[in-house]
Amino acid sequence: MAEGSVIAMSETDSAQLVWIRDGGRIRVVLYTSTGLKRDINSKAATVRLSNLRLPWVTSLPTKKIVYRHPTHLKQHGTDVVAGPVFAILAGNRHFTGSRADFRDMLETGKAGGEFVYVLPTECVTEGKTWTGYVRIGYQKWIPIPCPLPEAVYNRIPNRVLERIKPALAAKRQLEHFGIPMFNPDYFSKAETYDVLRHAGLGHYLPRTLDLMTWSGFSAMLRQSRGVYLKPTHSSVGHGIMRVDRSGSEWRVRVLKNLKHSEYHAHSLDAAWKLVQQNRIPGKYVIQRAISLVEWEGKPCDLRVLLQKQGRGWHVVGKGVRVAGAKSITTHVPAGGSIVALSELLARSFPDRAKDVEEKVESLALSCAEAIDAHYNGQLGEMSMDIGIDKDGKGWLFEANSKPMKFDEPQIREHSLRGVLRHLTELRRGPEVR
Structure with a gap:
């Protein structure tokens, strides 16, 4: 078999990564049938998975299995390599609000033989294995020891968690290990x-002022009938406001926590006061409504x-x-x-x-x-x-x-x-x- 070539496997005779409970710890092995190992013509007792060497077994203690996942095998000279291994970087061990996304990603990876695990930022350490999370049932996630990922998808769910010490330390550690990651931060x-x-x-941009000041606010509303006021570091529309001329009045509409509020002002000065009362902390931009x-x-x-x-x-x-x-x-x-x-x-x-x-x-x-x-x-x-x-x-x-x-x-x-x-x-x- 040519070096670097993928080893062909049938669905009934595939390779699997299997996590086994062994006494008080969990260890991972590569499992294949005896026939597949013979077909590969490998005498190796181990297989490489990212940075780890795994025992290569042809039988399993069924009652001790914690988790199993299909994987691909490649021949590199006399060496056999399993994988790939990817991780989704999460904000913390609870990864609240992202579980449906993580579930879908893990299931897609499993269907393609790509091992994907959820990696909370505090689990990125100097060790040779990291604690990753996998799903074994409805809303049931368990921690297992995982090899270092070969690439990382950053899905830290909000700006606050992106900027705290565990997240910053995790990114530094990934860089230290030379592990590539994409989408490093939120946009402003x-x-x-x-x-x-x-x-x-x-x-391509509507007329936009990068600072929300009274002079900019009043000048833009004299030139157009409506403006949006947008927080520069916000998502899902939280904190966004729209101000429009409505007859002889000004209408101020606000979106906070997915709830809408509406106010009316008899002057532009009064509308500005409503804006100041309803803004969320942080900088805003002013943008002409299209x-x-x-x-x-x-x-x-x-x-x-x-x-x-x-x-x-x-x-x-x-x-x-x-x-x-x-x-x-x-x-x-x-x-x-x-x-x-x-x-x-x-x-x-x-x-x-x-x-x-x-x-x-x-x-x-x-x-x-x-x-x-x-x-x-x-x-x-x-x-x-x-x-x-x-x-x-x-x-x-x-x-x-x-x-x-x-x-x-x-x-x-x-x-x-x-x-x-x-x-x-x-x-x-x-x-x-």
């Missing part, structure tokens, strides 16, 4: 806009998912989000709904639907390349909120380094496989990227 809206302007892509295409009388925008494949960025999928009743955002958790992009474009631009869609894709890819260059190529996926105005022009509202789960099943399936594909590319090194 103001920084992203600045990056795009410097890349010559400012024409008159978007509508579905059944409600404004809508696009969620575009992009992933890196090899050396380039690709659009994985595009989904339309329709604003809920009285909502200032199109986020589904905040009351938004979904419609097919083909239907929206056919209704809004019957004579040039394809042209409008192609321009949206071009916008997304150009912006992804510019943002990734700013992060020195460390990104592997991102999503974008893109609006289309009634003239068919695309506008970038926001880019997200930790995309939320897409509700469209096909996009979801492609995204899971895309993450594993990029982890495989990182594992193989820069020559394939």
Whole structure:
């Protein structure tokens, strides 16, 4: 068999990583049938899995099995290598709010023979094995000793956990071991806009002021009928506000914790006071509101998912989000709904639907390349909120380094496989990227 070649295995005669309870500890072995080991013509007593050497066994103590997972085998000279091994970096041992995503990723990896485990930041140590978490039943996760991952997918769920000491220490340790990781941090809206302007892509951005001041607020509302006030370090729309002229009054709408509030002011000064009362801590940007295409009388925008494949960025999928009743955002958790992009474009631009869609894709890819260059190529996926105005022009509202789960099943399936594909590319090194 040629060196580096994959060993062919039938479904009934596959290789498995098996964790066995041995006294007071859990150890991992490689299990294959006697026939498969004979077919490989290997006399080795062990197999390499990432940084570990595993015993190679052809029988198992069934009652002591804790967890088992299919794996691939490759021949390297006289050596046999199992794998690959990937990890999802989580915020802590509870990984609250992310379990459904982790479950889907682990199941996708299992179907493809790629061992994926959840790695809380505090479990990244100087040791040769790390405590990883795997799922063995409905909402049942268990810790097992795992080899060091060959590449890591960063899914720390929020900005606070991304910046605390265990997360920073974990990233330093991954770098020390030379383990590649993609999507190192959350984006800042103001920084992203600045990056795009410097890349010559400012024409895709609605007029935006990077600081929320009274002078900027009042000047922009004298020039346009409505503005958005967006926290630079927030997600799911939390803390976002919209201010519009409504007859002789000003209407101030606020989204906090997925709940909407609405206030009315008789003057711009009074509207500013409402803004100050309702803002969340941190910096805000002011952005001109765009008159978007509508579905059944409600404004809508696009969620575009992009992933890196090899050396380039690709659009994985595009989904339309329709604003809920009285909502200032199109986020589904905040009351938004979904419609097919083909239907929206056919209704809004019957004579040039394809042209409008192609321009949206071009916008997304150009912006992804510019943002990734700013992060020195460390990104592997991102999503974008893109609006289309009634003239068919695309506008970038926001880019997200930790995309939320897409509700469209096909996009979801492609995204899971895309993450594993990029982890495989990182594992193989820069020559394939």
